[in-house]
Amino acid sequence: MKHILIAEDEIEVARFLARLFELKGYKTTHVENGHRFDQIDDYAAFQLAFIDVRLPDRNGLDILHDLKKKAPQCSCIIMTGYGTVKTAVEAIKNGAADFVEKPFEDISAIEEMAERLIDTSRGNSGEADYAALARGRNCFLGTNAAMHQLYEFAYKIAPKNITILIEGETGTGKEVLAHYLHAASGRKEEPFIGINCGAISESLLESELFGHVKGAFTGATTDRIGYFEAASSGTLFLDEIAEATPATQVKLLRVLETGEFMKIGGTIPRRTSARIIAASHVNLEEASHQGSFREDLLYRLDVVKLIIPPLRERREDIPLLIQSLIEQTNEKIIFAEESIDLMVQYDWPGNMRELANVIRRTAAISNEGMIITPDLLPGKISGQSQPFSVPIQEESPANFLNEWRQFSDRVERVYKGDDPMLLNELIKEMKKMEKKTAAAMIHNSLKETAGNRERAAARLGLSKRQIRYYLNEK
Numbered sequence: 199m200k201h202i203l204i205a206e207d208e209i210e211v212a213r214f215l216a217r218l219f220e221l222k223g224y225k226t227t228h229v230e231n232g233h234r235f236d237q238i239d240d241y242a243a244f245q246l247a248f249i250d251v252r253l254p255d256r257n258g259l260d261i262l263h264d265l266k267k268k269a270p271q272c273s274c275i276i277m278t279g280y281g282t283v284k285t286a287v288e289a290i291k292n293g294a295a296d297f298v299e300k301p302f303e304d305i306s307a308i309e310e311m312a313e314r315l316i317d318t319s320r321g322n323s324g325e326a327d328y329a330a331l332a333r334g335r336n337c338f339l340g341t342n343a344a345m346h347q348l349y350e351f352a353y354k355i356a357p358k359n360i361t362i363l364i365e366g367e368t369g370t371g372k373e374v375l376a377h378y379l380h381a382a383s384g385r386k387e388e389p390f391i392g393i394n395c396g397a398i399s400e401s402l403l404e405s406e407l408f409g410h411v412k413g414a415f416t417g418a419t420t421d422r423i424g425y426f427e428a429a430s431s432g433t434l435f436l437d438e439i440a441e442a443t444p445a446t447q448v449k450l451l452r453v454l455e456t457g458e459f460m461k462i463g464g465t466i467p468r469r470t471s472a473r474i475i476a477a478s479h480v481n482l483e484e485a486s487h488q489g490s491f492r493e494d495l496l497y498r499l500d501v502v503k504l505i506i507p508p509l510r511e512r513r514e515d516i517p518l519l520i521q522s523l524i525e526q527t528n529e530k531i532i533f534a535e536e537s538i539d540l541m542v543q544y545d546w547p548g549n550m551r552e553l554a555n556v557i558r559r560t561a562a563i564s565n566e567g568m569i570i571t572p573d574l575l576p577g578k579i580s581g582q583s584q585p586f587s588v589p590i591q592e593e594s595p596a597n598f599l600n601e602w603r604q605f606s607d608r609v610e611r612v613y614k615g616d617d618p619m620l621l622n623e624l625i626k627e628m629k630k631m632e633k634k635t636a637a638a639m640i641h642n643s644l645k646e647t648a649g650n651r652e653r654a655a656a657r658l659g660l661s662k663r664q665i666r667y668y669l670n671e672k
């Protein structure tokens with residue numbers, strides 16, 4: 199008979215759980231404190247335990263720790279009081295399978311959770327669910343323990359309705375992880391909407407996030423819903439959150455605190471249930487110490503923080519990764535041993551993105567079956583110098599100015615009403631011009647800094663992310 203342990207000092211709660219599961223044919227044992235827990239004879243008898251986070255003489259996390267040591271097969275559910283999500287998250291990090299908040303709201307969800315966990319504790323020798331989901335999404339975890347712990351934890355936390363902050367260097371896979379969290383949540387059939395807070399102007403960001411009512415500003419010819427509303431039953435991914443301006447940070451804080459927002463020009467508060475996932479390549483805690491990021495917003499976002507390790511901290515997976523990325527390109531190329539060694543030694547400042555780009559680029563310039571020797575690798579990896587090559591915008595200043603003039607003439611004609619072009623087409627056109635102008639400036643700056651992106655970005659006062667956006671890079 200399956201045996202459930204209930205470690206709980208509130209007699210009512212313990213009795214309720216015991217009745218619930220005894221009626222289903224399970225055996226239950228109740229202990230009301232840490233002392234009684236220590237007197238249990240056979241810990242190995244339990245398949246499942248409900249552990250209150252706060253017992254009179256002991257912390258529930260302590261009991262969890264002891265029980266996991268004495269009975270590793272036993273799945274543990276931590277019971278927390280309302281609003282103590284951080285402790286529950288800590289428990290999951292320490293090996294709890296799940297958590298429930300008291301007072302219980304959804305009894306059938308607890309029954310389902312318990313039955314699922316008892317089934318898993320019967321011993322499952324196949325691939326773990328979190329890894330299978332990652333594999334199914336072409337998301338490579340490799341063999342690195344930190345990556346597996348991260349994704350296992352992400353999988354457990356995904357169904358909970360809590361805000362998640364993802365940190366990691368550029369290109370480590372923050373967006374990949376955000377999509378994974380969405381896919382592992384109960385919201386997977388609902389929209390996933392991503393927005394890059396750095397690549398969009400403050401006024402546009404506000405209207406994209408909150409929407410606007412007809413007549414709110416010139417050009418607002420109809421009501422428009424924003425991303426908070428569109429993602430209400432799904433996930434809203436706020437990428438590069440550190441780049442949101444102080445004014446936008448205040449507005450985001452308000453939505454996170456109250457779940458309410460107002461369309462631009464609107465008077466009726468609206469509610470959103472969107473699950474927020476934020477990502478940043480800068481350390482937000484440092485940014486908040488330096489005063490560039492609001493501490494109260496950080497506190498709201500950082501209910502759960504997932505940090506993706508850089509590729510250079512999981513070098514052991516690089517050979518396998520190369521193989522899996524080659525398979526994705528459908529090209530039949532083979533990297534020579536020396537090339538693989540060089541790639542393992544290289545530091546990959548652009549992480550997974552840089553590695554994927556090197557494989558794509560190499561596959562594109564190679565013939566089928568070709569062996570990729572070190573001389574075919576980029577100079578930064580092989581250590582061999584290569585002729586300096588920065589793509590230069592082939593456009594004369596006169597042509598460029600001419601295009602701008604034609605464009606402003608067109609704006610004028612639309613404004614006067616002699617051009618049937620719709621306003622939103624004009625806005626699209628304007629964004630194209632913005633990109634084109636920015637790309638020309640970036641190419642210029644890259645030329646002046648001998649291709650050094652960091653310096654080119656600093657000269658222009660742009661982030662590296664903005665540079666990639668304007669250069670249409672993935």
Ligand SMILES: Nc1ncnc2c1ncn2[C@@H]1O[C@H](COP(=O)(O)OP(=O)(O)OP(=O)(O)O)[C@@H](O)[C@H]1O
Binds near residue numbers: 369
């Ligand atoms: N675990 C992974 N498995 C396979 N490919 C990955 C993985 N992580 C990242 N990639 C690939 O690396 C590239 C960058 O990933 P992603 O955009 O998620 O990074 P990011 O951390 O959000 O980058 P940024 O900081 O620039 O926003 C993408 O092409 C993605 O497919």
